[in-house]
Amino acid sequence: MPLSPEQLAEIEALRASPQPTLRAVAPGMEKHLYTAQEVLDHGFVRVVDYMGDDAAICQAARVSYGKGTKSVQNDKGLIRYLMRHWHSTPFEMCEVKLHVKLPVFVARQWIRHRTANVNEYSARYSILDREFYIPAPEHLAAQSVINNQGRGETLTGDEAARVLEILKSDANRAYDNYEAMMSDEGQQGLARELARMNLPSNIYTQWYWKVDLHNLFHFLRLRADSHAQYEIRVYADAIAKVVADWVPAAFGAFEDYRMGGANLSAQALDVIRRRLKGEEVTQENSGMAAREWREFVDMIEG
Numbered sequence: 001m002p003l004s005p006e007q008l009a010e011i012e013a014l015r016a017s018p019q020p021t022l023r024a025v026a027p028g029m030e031k032h033l034y035t036a037q038e039v040l041d042h043g044f045v046r047v048v049d050y051m052g053d054d055a056a057i058c059q060a061a062r063v064s065y066g067k068g069t070k071s072v073q074n075d076k077g078l079i080r081y082l083m084r085h086w087h088s089t090p091f092e093m094c095e096v097k098l099h100v101k102l103p104v105f106v107a108r109q110w111i112r113h114r115t116a117n118v119n120e121y122s123a124r125y126s127i128l129d130r131e132f133y134i135p136a137p138e139h140l141a142a143q144s145v146i147n148n149q150g151r152g153e154t155l156t157g158d159e160a161a162r163v164l165e166i167l168k169s170d171a172n173r174a175y176d177n178y179e180a181m182m183s184d185e186g187q188q189g190l191a192r193e194l195a196r197m198n199l200p201s202n203i204y205t206q207w208y209w210k211v212d213l214h215n216l217f218h219f220l221r222l223r224a225d226s227h228a229q230y231e232i233r234v235y236a237d238a239i240a241k242v243v244a245d246w247v248p249a250a251f252g253a254f255e256d257y258r259m260g261g262a263n264l265s266a267q268a269l270d271v272i273r274r275r276l277k278g279e280e281v282t283q284e285n286s287g288m289a290a291r292e293w294r295e296f297v298d299m300i301e302g
């Protein structure tokens with residue numbers, strides 16, 4: 001079960017005692033507060049707290065632009081302007097605190113995003129639960145033959161069954177030994193902080209993760225992207241849905257300029273300008289390397 005009975009009781013208690021507030025409230029975010037979205041087989045993401053909304057971004061931006069900036073008075077237009085021109089600090093005025101349960105190997109990728117505040121479950125202090133990420137059959141993919149950092153065809157039949165069996169039996173054997181090493185029945189028992197080193201990286205951990213909207217967008221740009229590993233992407237996708245409800249104008253601008261948009265090099269811009277003038281431009285006369293040209297053509301042709 002993703003949420004423990006204690007966690008469910010804590011959430012119920014919080015939901016049962018709403019407080020009146022003078023703070024800005026984002027109606028779209030209120031419905032996510034204290035509700036957990038299940039991710040992977042035992043994981044979840046839930047919003048613990050948040051600060052700010054679309055208006056908070058504009059409020060901060062107007063400190064720098066003042067009332068005189070008539071052309072950017074409209075909130076949505078102002079937010080699009082800020083996103084377009086990489087004026088990022090107003091987005092830092094919004095913050096979100098999430099409780100996330102995730103496999104350790106996903107946490108290793110996630111923790112690389114240094115611009116967040118993290119507090120993780122202590123496996124020195126507490127005993128980890130017997131919960132391991134085992135991919136659903138449709139996500140049991142073979143190594144890609146064209147991309148060293150990617151997946152190819154899905155494993156099927158006997159091979160899929162063999163791999164699943166190895167994953168499950170190794171995880172359970174390691175956990176059995178974890179318990180046996182810590183057991184103090186007739187022995188001293190190994191410390192938790194040492195016994196855990198024998199556990200596989202598909203075991204689940206949990207953390208509170210607090211980040212501002214600017215850095216969250218950066219995280220989503222990298223991790224909700226098709227190049228990100230599926231197992232972290234599903235968390236990013238779940239968070240993206242929450243952000244879309246929380247700050248719809250900012251998220252719309254982010255989708256348009258960052259997720260759906262693209263950066264062009266000076267060379268790429270030159271190719272487009274030459275083509276618009278009717279010149280036939282190929283990789284050979286573009287100045288781009290073959291791989292960069294392929295990526296450029298894919299980007300333009302969609």
Ligand SMILES: Cc1cc2nc3c(=O)[nH]c(=O)nc-3n(C[C@H](O)[C@H](O)[C@H](O)COP(=O)(O)OP(=O)(O)OC[C@H]3O[C@@H](n4cnc5c(N)ncnc54)[C@H](O)[C@@H]3O)c2cc1C
Nearest residue numbers: 109111112113114115116149215218219222223227228229
């Ligand atoms: C598809 C993919 C593949 C990857 N493959 C690998 C891999 O093979 N090996 C590997 O090690 N990592 C890999 N990474 C991780 C990647 O290199 C980054 O560490 C990770 O995405 C976090 O990005 P970030 O540093 O921009 O984010 P954050 O740490 O959140 O930082 C955000 C921004 O803040 C600034 N910043 C933060 N800290 C500093 C600092 N100390 N100095 C200067 N500026 C700072 C930078 O502008 C940075 O972009 C991969 C990431 C992705 C998405």
